[in-house]
Amino acid sequence: MRWVFLGPPGAGKGTQAKKIAKLRGVPHISTGDLLRTEVGTKTELGVKAKEYMDSGELVPDDLVIEMVVQRLGSLDGYLLDGFPRTLAQAQALHDRTNGDGVERVFDFELDEDRIISRLSGRRTCRSCGAMYHVDFLPSEKEDVCDNCGGELFQRDDDKPATIRHRTQIARRQAGPLLEFYDKLGILETIDASRSPDVVHEELRGYLGDP
Ligand code: AMP
Numbered sequence: 654m655r656w657v658f659l660g661p662p663g664a665g666k667g668t669q670a671k672k673i674a675k676l677r678g679v680p681h682i683s684t685g686d687l688l689r690t691e692v693g694t695k696t697e698l699g700v701k702a703k704e705y706m707d708s709g710e711l712v713p714d715d716l717v718i719e720m721v722v723q724r725l726g727s728l729d730g731y732l733l734d735g736f737p738r739t740l741a742q743a744q745a746l747h748d749r750t751n752g753d754g755v756e757r758v759f760d761f762e763l764d765e766d767r768i769i770s771r772l773s774g775r776r777t778c779r780s781c782g783a784m785y786h787v788d789f790l791p792s793e794k795e796d797v798c799d800n801c802g803g804e805l806f807q808r809d810d811d812k813p814a815t816i817r818h819r820t821q822i823a824r825r826q827a828g829p830l831l832e833f834y835d836k837l838g839i840l841e842t843i844d845a846s847r848s849p850d851v852v853h854e855e856l857r858g859y860l861g862d863p
Contacts, residue, residue: 654679654860655754657733657746659830660761661823662816663772664845665852668784669761670734673856679730684717684738686782687724709810709819711738711826718745725749740829757859758834760827761845765820772816776805 654677658666667683674681688706691699698720702712711717721736722745733755737743746754763771774787776796780803785792792798796805810819834840841859843852 654730654732655756656731657737657755657758657834658735658761659738659758659827659834660843660845661763661768661820661827663768663775664761664763665771665849666734666761668849669852669856670732672853673860674732676857677730677732677860679732680728681732681734682721682724682736683734684721684736685734687720688712688717691720707809709815709822711822714739714741714745718742721746722749737830738823739826740833743830743833755834755837755839758840759843759856759859760831760840761843763845765817767846768820769813769816772811773813775811776807778803778805780804 656673658670660666667685670681670683688699688702692703692706693699698716701716705712717736717738718741721733721742725731733746737746771786771789774789776785776787776792777783778785778798778801781798781801783798783800783803784790785798785805792805797803798805809815831840843855845852
C-alpha cells in the first residue's frame with residue numbers, strides 16, 4: 654500500500670492514518686511528527702525547522718524532501734501523512750518512484766470553523782504522543798495521559814491565531830497539489846466533517862478487504 658493523506662490540519666488525517674497503517678502493517682510517516690522529533694532532539698534540521706513550525710509556516714521544501722527521502726529509504730509500502738504539502742514536494746516524491754509510486758491520494762475536506770474548534774481543543778501527551786480533545790476525546794483525568802500518565806499539552810501551533818495562519822497556507826498550497834494528483838487519476842475526496850468511525854469505514858472500503 655502506498656497512500657497519501659492530504660488536507661488541512663485538524664481534519665483527522667493523523668488519527669485515520671495511524672489506524673489504517675496498523676491494519677495494513679505499513680509505516681505511518683507523518684512529517685509533522687518527524688519534524689517535532691528533530692526539534693525535540695535539537696538536531697541541525699530541528700533547529701532550522703523550529704522557527705517555521707512555531708509560526709505556522711511550512712518548513713522549506715529542500716529540508717523536508719531530504720528528510721522524507723531518507724525516511725522512505727527503500728520501503729515499498731507507506732502511508733504518508735502531511736506530505737507532500739507543496740507541488741515541489743509532490744514532484745520530488747513522484748520522481749523518486751519513477752511515477753509508479755503513490756497509488757492513492759485522499760484529500761480530507763473540512764471547513765475553517767470546524768478546523769479551529771477541533772485544533773484548539775487538541776491535547777498531546779508529552780511522553781507517548783497520544784492525542785486527545787477536551788470536548789470530543791477527553792482524557793479521564795484532566796491533562797494526564799490515559800495510556801502512560803504523561804503530561805498533556807497544547808502544541809504552540811494549535812493556538813487560534815496560528816491555526817488561522819496555518820489553514821490559509823494549507824489552502825493556498827492545496828490547489829496545485831490536488832490538480833497534480835487529479836491529473837494522475839488517483840485522487841479521492843473525503844468528507845472529514847463526519848465522525849472518525851464513519852471516515853474509517855469509508856477508507857477501509859478502499860483497502861479492498863473482503
Ligand atoms: P502537522 O503536524 O502535519 O500539522 O505539521 C506541523 C508543522 O510541521 C507544519 O505547520 C509545518 O511547519 C511543518 N510541516 C509538516 N509537514 C510539512 C511538509 N510536508 N512541508 C513543510 N512543512 C511541514
